[in-house]
Amino acid sequence: MTEEKSGPLAGITILDFSRALAGPYSTLLLGGLGARIIRIEEPRGDGRESAPFYGRNGASLRREHDDDVSIAHLIRHRGKESITLNLKHPEAKRIFQEIVPHVDVVVENFTRGTSERLGVGYSAAKAVKPDIIYCSISGFGQEGEPGTGRAMDNIIQALSGMMMTSGMPDDPPARIAVPFGDLNTPLFAVIGILAALVHRQKTGEGQYVDVSMLGVLTSMLSTEPFDVLERLGVPMRTGPTVPRLAPFGVYPASDGFVVICCAGERSFEKFAPAIGRPDLIEDPDYSSQTARLRNYEALDAIVADWSRGQTMASVHEILEPAGIASANVRGPAEAMRDPVVLNRKEVIRLEHPIYGASDEVYGPGVPITFSATPVEIAQASVPLRAHNQAVYGEMLGYSPEEIERLLSERAI
Numbered sequence: 001m002t003e004e005k006s007g008p009l010a011g012i013t014i015l016d017f018s019r020a021l022a023g024p025y026s027t028l029l030l031g032g033l034g035a036r037i038i039r040i041e042e043p044r045g046d047g048r049e050s051a052p053f054y055g056r057n058g059a060s061l062r063r064e065h066d067d068d069v070s071i072a073h074l075i076r077h078r079g080k081e082s083i084t085l086n087l088k089h090p091e092a093k094r095i096f097q098e099i100v101p102h103v104d105v106v107v108e109n110f111t112r113g114t115s116e117r118l119g120v121g122y123s124a125a126k127a128v129k130p131d132i133i134y135c136s137i138s139g140f141g142q143e144g145e146p147g148t149g150r151a152m153d154n155i156i157q158a159l160s161g162m163m164m165t166s167g168m169p170d171d172p173p174a175r176i177a178v179p180f181g182d183l184n185t186p187l188f189a190v191i192g193i194l195a196a197l198v199h200r201q202k203t204g205e206g207q208y209v210d211v212s213m214l215g216v217l218t219s220m221l222s223t224e225p226f227d228v229l230e231r232l233g234v235p236m237r238t239g240p241t242v243p244r245l246a247p248f249g250v251y252p253a254s255d256g257f258v259v260i261c262c263a264g265e266r267s268f269e270k271f272a273p274a275i276g277r278p279d280l281i282e283d284p285d286y287s288s289q290t291a292r293l294r295n296y297e298a299l300d301a302i303v304a305d306w307s308r309g310q311t312m313a314s315v316h317e318i319l320e321p322a323g324i325a326s327a328n329v330r331g332p333a334e335a336m337r338d339p340v341v342l343n344r345k346e347v348i349r350l351e352h353p354i355y356g357a358s359d360e361v362y363g364p365g366v367p368i369t370f371s372a373t374p375v376e377i378a379q380a381s382v383p384l385r386a387h388n389q390a391v392y393g394e395m396l397g398y399s400p401e402e403i404e405r406l407l408s409e410r411a412i
Contacts, residue, residue, distance in 0.1 A: 007034020008373040012197065013103040014038070016080065016339050017087075017120065019046055021153075022107035022137050022213065024076040025364075026186035030105075030193065032377035037080040038103065042087070043410055045384045048073050066386070067354055069381060074350055077361040079378035081387035093119030097127035098396050109137040111151070114224060123206045131206035133196040137189050141212035151213055158180035160217035165226060168239045184220065185213045192276055220406030229324040234293065234299045239367060243296035244288075250329060251307040253301075257329040258307060259313045265289065267324060274322040276308045290303060336362045344369060351379040 006067040014033040016027040032039040047072050052061050055068035066237030075125035083334040085092055096119070100106065106125050108115050115136065131319045136142065139151020157163050157180060163173035191211040200206055230236045234243050262271040265288065272280040280286045280302070292299055307315055312328050320328045337360075341347045346367040351357050357379075366375045392398045392412065406412045 005031075005034050006373065007032070007375040008370060010373075010399055011033040011252060012036070012105065014107060015099060015103045017106065017108035017110070018042065018137065019109060019114070021076065021182040022185045023107055023189075026135075026137065026193075027080065027107055028076055028364070028377060029186065029190050029366065030077065030107075030396040031079040032375050033106075033368075034037040034373070034375060038099070038387070039077060039080040039082055039352045040085045040087075041082055041384060043084045043412060047076070049354050049383065054350070054359065056352070056355045056358060059361055061254070067352075071350075071361060074352075074361075074381050077381045078350075078363070080382070081390065082382050082384055083388050083391045084385050087118045087120060089409070090405070091411050093124060095125060095406075095411070096120045098392070100125045100129045100132060102157055102395055103129075103132075105133045105135065105198070107135045107137070107193075110137050112136075112142055125227050126206070128389075129206070131200055131204060131233060133193060133200065133206050133209065135189055135193050135211065136197075137185055137211045137213070139213045141215060142210050143374045152181045153179040153213075156217055159276050161226075162217055164194075165221070165224075165236060166239075167234045168367075169237050171237065171272060181213045181217050185211060185216045188216050194362040204383065238296075241296065241300050244293050245383050246292045246296035246299050247303045249300065251304050253310055253312045253315055256312050258312050259329060260303065260307070260315070260319065261325040261328050266294070270322040271319070272323050274318055274324065275303070277302065278307070345376060348377065348379055353380040354383065 009030060012030075014027060014030055014035050014037050016023070016037050016039040018024050018027060027039070029036050049063075050070045050072045052059050052071050053063050053068040054064050054071050055063075056073060059071065060068070069211065069368070072147075085095060106122075106132055109121075109293065110118075116123060119358075122132075122136075125132045125134050139156060154175060157175055158173070160181070162174060162180060166174035166176065189209070189211045193213055196209055198209050226236045229244065235399040239249075240251075243248070245261075247262050247268075250257050250259055268286075268289075269281055272278055272286075279301075284291060286292050286299055310318070316326050316328075330397060335341075336347050338347075342349075346368075347362050348365045349357055350361045350363045365377050368375065392403050392406075393400070
C-alpha cells in the first residue's frame, strides 16, 4: 500500500516519465504539494549512478558501497514512488494505457515527438482517459527545434540570450552556474498543470500542456530592456551593478562583499548623507535617477570607495537606519544552513534511505508556506522498483505470475 499524503494536492495522482532535471523538479514540487507521484524508470534505473554519492560514511565522489545513492537522484526524486517500465518493449503501450485511467496528470520531458513515437504520448493517454492532463516539457516546444534540436541547460542559456547578459562587455559569454533553464521551466510546468486542473474541475475537460525551456528563458529575458538600453548607450553587460537603478549592485567591503540596493529619489536622498556624501544630492551628475544612469560608473566608483573602507557589518549598521537595503554576499554552504530557510523547510537536510543523516547534504523543500495545508518533501528516496507491487499488483491487479513474467522479459 502507498502512504497517504497531505497538502493542497492530496488526492491528485501524477504519472512521471521525466528524466534529467527539468521534468523531475516539476514533479518534486508537485509531490511536495501533496500529489502522489508514480515515477516510471527504465529497468536499469535512471540517474542513479551519477556522482557524487551519499552512503553510510557520508558523501563521496565514487560509489564505495552497493547501498550508496546518487545525491542528484536523492535531491530530485524524494517522495516519489518507483516503478519500472521498458518503453521500447512491445507491451509498454498497453501497460501505459492501463495505468493512465488511474492518474490525473502525465508529465514527460522527452525530445519533441518521442513520447508519441513510443506510444505513450498525449493521443494514447487521451484515448483511454479523455480528461487526462498531459504536460510535455521540451527544449523548444512542439513546433520547432533551433540549433541541433538537442536541449540541455547550456544550450538553452546560449540560445535564449542569457549568457550575454552577465559579466562585463568584453568578457566571454557567462553561463549562469545554477541550471537556470532546468529550474525555471518546471515552475511554469507546475503553473500550467495547476491551471489545467482548475479548468478540468470547472468543465470536466482535460488538455495538453506544452512548456518550452527556450520560451521560458526568453520570456524572462524580455522583462529587462537590455537591447533598448544598449541602443541608448548603456552597455547590456554591466557586471555586478544595475545602471538604471544606480547605486544598485555588489560592492566590496574590507572583509567580503555586500549588495546595496538604493533605487529612487527618496532612497538616494537618505543614502548620500549616510555614506558621508550629502553633496551628491545637489550634484547635477547624480541629482536624479536619469542623471545617475548617465553617470553610473562614476557613482559606483564613489560607493565602492566608501564600502571598501567598511566591514560588511558596519555597512549594514550605517545603511539600515537610513532605510537602505543591503546584505552580505554569501556562499552556498552558508546560505543553505540559514536557520530561517531550514526552519521554514525551504531547504532540508537530506537523509540516506538506510543510514539517515550521515552527512550534511541539503536539498530543496517546498518554498511555499500554507496556513491550512502544510506541505513537505520527503528527506529520502526509494529503491528502484520499490512500488512495482503497489502499482502493478494492487492498482492494476496483475497476478504475481504476470509480474514475474514481465520482469523476466525485461518489460518492467
